[in-house]
Amino acid sequence: MSLPRLSLQVLDAFEQVARLGSMKRAAEAMGLSISSVSHHVARLEEALGVTLIDRSARPFALTPEGREAFRHLSAGLQHLRRATSETVVGGLLGARSLRVGIVEDFESGVAPELAVTLARRMPRAALSIRTILSHEAVGLLARGALDIAVAAEAADLPPDLPVAPLVRDPFVLAMPREVETTPEDLLRGRPALPFLRFNRDHLIGRQIEAQLTRNRIAPPDRYAFDSAHSIMAVIAGGAGWSILTPLGCLRASRYAAQVRLHRLPLAAFSRRISLLARPDFDPPVAEAIAMLLRQAIGRLVVAPVLADHPWLAPDFTILGPDGNPG
Structure with a gap:
């Protein structure tokens, strides 16, 4: 069976709609119009010859074929994104050392996965990954004890500190x-x-x-x-x-x-977990590592929590480089 000729954006649009449960949310996450996202999904349905979304349901739901397509496409896109990020990291990390600090929230799953990836891509470099507290991050970066830190953002971050948002964590x-x-x-x-x-x-x-x-x-x-x-x-x-x-x-x-x-019976509030870097750290490397972290956090943290507590969506979500849900 020959594969349909479809752009990655078509596949990404369907995955975003299936994951977020809304054309509007998918459009916001991708920075596209709702009509563009709808058109992409329709193109995928036409190419596959099946209906993926039951648009008569309120809210709309995936058809059995849609659920099966989402499972396979999501896994494939995840591998592609990870391969892209790892290639960027592998091509840019020529440093002899990398010192990373990560808050304890990620020590059991995300930190080990990042360690394996970086160790594989930096076979001759000295790699250090340590657990830190969020309020320690800025000081450790300023003193040169860390190159990058994964921590909750404080309100008074130094203006010259590079920040790559990762996940919004609501209270x-x-x-x-x-x-x-x-x-x-x-x-x-x-x-x-x-x-x-x-x-x-x-x-x-x-x-x-x-x-x-x-x-x-x-x-x-x-x-x-x-x-x-x-x-x-x-x-x-x-x-x-x-x-x-x-x-x-x-x-x-x-x-x-x-x-x-x-839910808190108060005005909603949340914290933002981000990758913070030294001002002189290579920006492309920082963003490549942030991409790896977003993928790991989405798979190992956000997905299992939303499976048990779907009402947390869309407040508990991965953030793109611009700080918007990604």
Whole structure:
């Protein structure tokens, strides 16, 4: 069977529509008009001779053929994107060393995959990958202890610091599954379940406290922890509730069965995880590594979280180089 002659943009358009569940969102992610995305999907359907999207459903849904096509095309495009990124990295990383810092949210899946890729592409270079805290990133880069850092962005980043956005990580409310109450009542102190804070020395702790202050919410200051893992363990034990992010919840997935996540009954807010680089670091190399990270985070982090909590879309999403959902 001969392959249909289709552009990669046609395949990408269908994958984006299938993944995002909307022509409009796909158009925004690709920087195209809705009519262009619709035209690309129609071209793919014509070339394959099948209907991929049931447009009569509200919201529209993939047909059985569409689900099968999405599975195969998504895997193929993922390999192509990764090959492209790795080729760029391989061609540009002529340095004798690379020092990378990554927040602990990624230490179990994303960091090891990045380490394998870079080690394969830099066989003669010294490679260092270490776990850092987000509030340490700028100082470590400024002192020359790191070349690049993957961390949550602070509001006061130096203006000359190169930034490549990776993922938007929204804040959610987490409570024990066995507790019968609403997020609104928890914020009002009913029942009197302790609020589990992040330490204020941490960037995430300061971000949450600022939002609580803006909303004139002041839970008793009894518990403070350094990690989402510890907070999730206490919530799973029924001893408190907290505000954290999907990344933190995924890292403590062993407790997920005992924890319920909810939208915050406040104005939505989130943190942005980005790749930060030294001002003198090669921009093409930084963006190539960012591309590898986006792919790994999308596959290993965003996809499994959205499978369990589809209501988090589109807030929990990969970001393109321009900071928009990509």
